[in-house]
Amino acid sequence: MLNVLIVDDEKIERMAMRKFMTEWLPECHIVGEAENGKKAVEFARSEQIHLVLMDIQMPGMDGLTAIKQIKASCRHTKFIMLTAYDTFDYAKQAMQEGVKQYLVKPADKDETIAAIRSVVAEIQQEASQRQAATVNQQSKWLEAHVINGQSYTSGEFQQLFPKCEAGLVIAVQRAGGDQLLIDLQQSALFQVVPIQMSGELFTCFIYSDQGPGQLKADVLQAIRAAMTSEQPSPVVGMGHPVSNPLHLQKSAAEAKLSYYQRKKDGGVVRYGFYNTELQSNLLINLPELADDMMLALEEGRREDPLAYYDAFELEGATLSHVKELLILLKSRLRADLAILTISTAAECRQCCEYLFDLYEARTQTVNDIERAKRYIKTHFCENITLEQTSAFVDLSPTYFTKRFKDETGLTFKEYVTTCRLDKIKKLLKDSSLSLKEITYQAGYTDPNYVSRVFKKMVGCSPKEYRKQVVKK
Template sequence: MRILIAEDELLERKAMIKFIEANFNDMKVVGEAPNGRRAIELAQTVKPDIIFMDIKMPGLNGLEAIEKIRQVNSAVKFILVSAYDSFAYAKQAMQFGIKEYILKPGKKEEIVRAILRVQKEILFKQKKDEETLKSNELVKEHLLTKLMKNPVDEGAKSIQRQFFPVCKNGYFLVVQMERDIPLENFYSILEKHLTTPFIMQHHDDQYTICVFTPGKVNKAEILHAARGVQLELGNDSFVGAGNPSATIDDLPKSYQEAFTACYELEKEGSRHYGFLNKKENSIHRDKSMSRLIEIIERGNDQDAVHLYKEDLRYFGTRDVDELYLRIKDMMMERGLAVPERSLSELTTEKDWEKFITACCLRMQDYYQSKQYIEKAKTFMQQHFQRSLTLEETALHVGLSPNYFSNLFKQEFGTTFIDYLTKIRLQRAKELLEENRFSLKEISSMVGYNDPNYFSRVFKKHFSESPKHFRQTILKK
């Protein structure tokens, strides 16, 4: 704690200084004033936490000095010291919120108790201020996150009005930098080049800054700020700038522009700051569409909807038409029906979200079916030698026989028995070509207990008997 002694008696000042230094290790006397005017001057320069103020001093008295000091620094705490037991002084001091009053000559115990009470009050306020500051910073970070996503909800607007009431406009900057820099240093650079309030978020090697402005700001001003920040950060930094937003609702668009501009600047390597140009915007749109199709193809509905909402602003009418057709083609290639929604019915963002979700769910069913079928194929390849049934295979993959039968036929265009027969006969041909086993042995090895029935099935599929097939092979 920093203490200032305001006392016109030199010996009294020195005695108090000695007493404080002897009894308090965490207290430091940073100044001493022989009168009220000097106390006011020192209060501004040495920034004390506590002031011992004598009431009766030449020139400005202690109470007059307190009034002027509090106009500049309302946080400083006072302990009044007086040789006069005057109720009038004490009553006037209470108007300034001063609770500690020591009569000369003060007893040591009384002085210690007064100092400890004031110290406790200061520490309590500091802790509360720190908690409030931390809470406010968390709320601002929450606001920043909300302003990065469409749509901006009423909660975000309420926070904006609370912390930035006069700022109706704004823009985003996104900074990418390879090397680490202390956050306080980065913040100082931003304060130097941004003349209006801002909030910042740091994640890995990327810094996202939302700048609030009381009125409209032009692109030249934004570019000037981005240039100043980038030059000071150095050549390993890239600063992407978003276009100015006329309303809070437009800020997510500015963020997306700044983010994409930063990404393209880093990839390009020739520029280190600036806006997203039209060509880059077109490239980003194409990449976004391809990425969205890819995510839908994987059946990831949450990521697909999120990406669509993030990049919707880049899609014009023709882009939306193309997106619909590409989704339709992708699904038809897999034999899947597009959800029963025509393009003309997709008029709102919610319509598109439902459509994309429905497409993703169908893709999930498609992949799930593929997994069942692959599992069934493996099981059939491993067990075709014995009497294998559809019911047993359906039980193995965890499906009902009816559903499995329909799913199997949809995938292969044939029945379970026909597919099983195909596997068995293909293996029979391989064994016949090897010419190591008798026809009876081969019949048993491919799942037929009756050799005659095996011969009839073989002849039906290949238009010749197993015996004739082997003879033909041997003649070659």
């Protein structure tokens, strides 16, 4: 619902416009009226206004002056000019102030509806773009600080999440997890921020303006409801909710450990919070743990063995247990590294990452294009570039371009487009999201461009494709 302010010095004109919009434009909510520019400015400072229908000629402060002052403090507010003066000078000045629509009274009904809906669509598109940019910024920050352990302050967190009273982290099995994420994002009880992670699982931060107890109940109920659908149910590990943002790293570790607890149990209980009383036997089965970590490395899923390592520590592994695990990994990698001299948990973590780096360095020369493909599949929803991808695999852009085309048969741009179209087709089939929402989730910003590319590559429009797959 968009908030609309009607500004006109004639009361009968304001009443007529209110009646007209109530009858023909239910998506708009009239939050107020103003009889001149000064009162419009005062009103805009006290209420959130998305759209102002502004008369030009009014006593005191005129419409153009009011627009300048409102824009100074409400830069996202849009304006439609309503005037009885059909002069080029007025129109020119209005356009200079960014006014997109200029209606001469008495305006035709269809013309008025079309003008307002055009601006409403622009407002909604810009709001979606701002929201997508905010979520992307939040996601990258969470990955760096909550998932990867960089230090942060409560103040830094509150700047990005000002409405968060309680939050928790969940770890979701990637296979079958996309639909669960869509279901959770549709909830009005909490906010969901996906965190970019490749591999077997991805993580999400969930928060609300309620306390930890209420958030826990709301999230549990939402996941339970989503799991009752006909879609295959993914395994979901849940960290406990916290009100102190500095404790979110613990919630993230709990989510990953809860996930692996359920995987070890064969997925009998598909979702739940971390259970401190449930023994997953990581401590007494170190060879199996080392094998699982190596398998994940061989499949290019570095995040997963790191998650295993974090879960191992969280479960209460002593320094000697961690060193035993590192010795097993060292043996499997045939690495020359002094383990017994390590004396701190931080050194153990550094040693673990060094072993992973060593493995990747050994395999890099033979699978750099495969690594590039995995990088693209993980980041194609972002503003990914050829330069970023070539830098990720330590190749020059020119050499990478040739190698990539030779080994995949596609250019970098064609491969990214293919990944995005696969995502779009999946969302068209498995969700009720609008094309605009799907566009942003697939890494694009313009639904019209997506429609053209989709029709060219797939042979039909997105709308036609959805009808076809739904019938099947």
